[in-house]
Amino acid sequence: MAATHLRNTPASGAPDNNRRADLVRAVAQLFREKGFAGTTIRDVASAVGMRSGSPFYHFTNKHELLMAVMEEGLQLGLERTRAVAVVDAKGLAPTERFRRLVRTHYGSILHDAGSDFIPVMLYDWRSLPVRYKRRTIELKDRYDAIWQATLDELHREGRLAADARLARLMILGAINFSATWYRSKPRTARRVDLDALADETVALVLQRDA
């Protein structure tokens, strides 16, 4: 019994990272489904097989749990987006790079299994205390910058007919809003997969090649 407890308590005194990661993942799913205020610490604990007081061994309060979810999402999203835009599609035409950005956002940011972190940010940004917002905004700005670079190029080429900064807000808005209506296992026959959805999004917002 005691040995089991010790196994999860690293020598350094810092909580075990696996358990912490388990918590953040479980919490992301719960917050996405029921919201920050609608989720109790007891929900969180039981989702990872802990007792009600134990999450506070890893996080000092509920708000830090919320921030951890958002930061995890931005960190992961930044890595994946950078891999697509700055590495894989570096030499490609802006339109193709744009298509890949859109597809990545639909997939690994919003709708792939386990992608609950950013949706929590979209839904519950207002629940994050101001003092936690600064750090999160820094990460978010870096994410936006990657998009902005490609959108600026498209604007220069005449493929984007709106102000490039507003275009970013509107395009990411259109994609993010799919969090409210897209279901990977739909009830209706009108199934749209993420590839098709990305293509349609690109078609909608880019002007035809002149």
Next chain:
Amino acid sequence: MAATHLRNTPASGAPDNNRRADLVRAVAQLFREKGFAGTTIRDVASAVGMRSGSPFYHFTNKHELLMAVMEEGLQLGLERTRAVAVVDAKGLAPTERFRRLVRTHYGSILHDAGSDFIPVMLYDWRSLPVRYKRRTIELKDRYDAIWQATLDELHREGRLAADARLARLMILGAINFSATWYRSKPRTARRVDLDALADETVALVLQRDA
């Protein structure tokens, strides 16, 4: 004292409509700011100068308050949108009718003073119990139908390069998402007013005239 109470209690036995309307309005603002689960009945009561138990004289539980907010928003939105699309802009070109739809959604649905009802629906749809959703969806479908008619026309004219149904979801998504970033009293100098925002939105999603 007793007279004051009686004045607000109509003979029919039904609660006074003005007080009910006051409640719905105040609740919409609170739910928009703090979310459904993050708002207490005591917040609601004190916002309209009541004591904590009194809102239950008008609504049997907290969820009915949420539904009332959403229905009020859809009812108002439907009226205004119909006035614009089906009356005022009936004979106009689809592109102009579209522009007015977009402008109305930005204004009287999302960002004008007192337009907190629909944002509550966007944020807290998941908090509405399933048995309340049916009625709300009926109203929402009618709202969507007005948009869809104009988008179908634009698609036929070649001004819309995506599937018209997905276009509706994406365009309303782009507009609705402004609820998370648009501020009528911005901190930065980059002020964009709703007229300009509507124009930019139209420019983004419509293909240039061939």
Next chain:
DNA sequence: CCTACCGATCGGTAGG
């Protein structure tokens, strides 16, 4: 990480 618990708060109600 568990046990055992606390003080505060919450949605809701009875009775007037």
Next chain:
DNA sequence: CCTACCGATCGGTAGG
């Protein structure tokens, strides 16, 4: 619509 209240639940903590 108020007064007075209840039972349940909540975030969080002490001590091991």
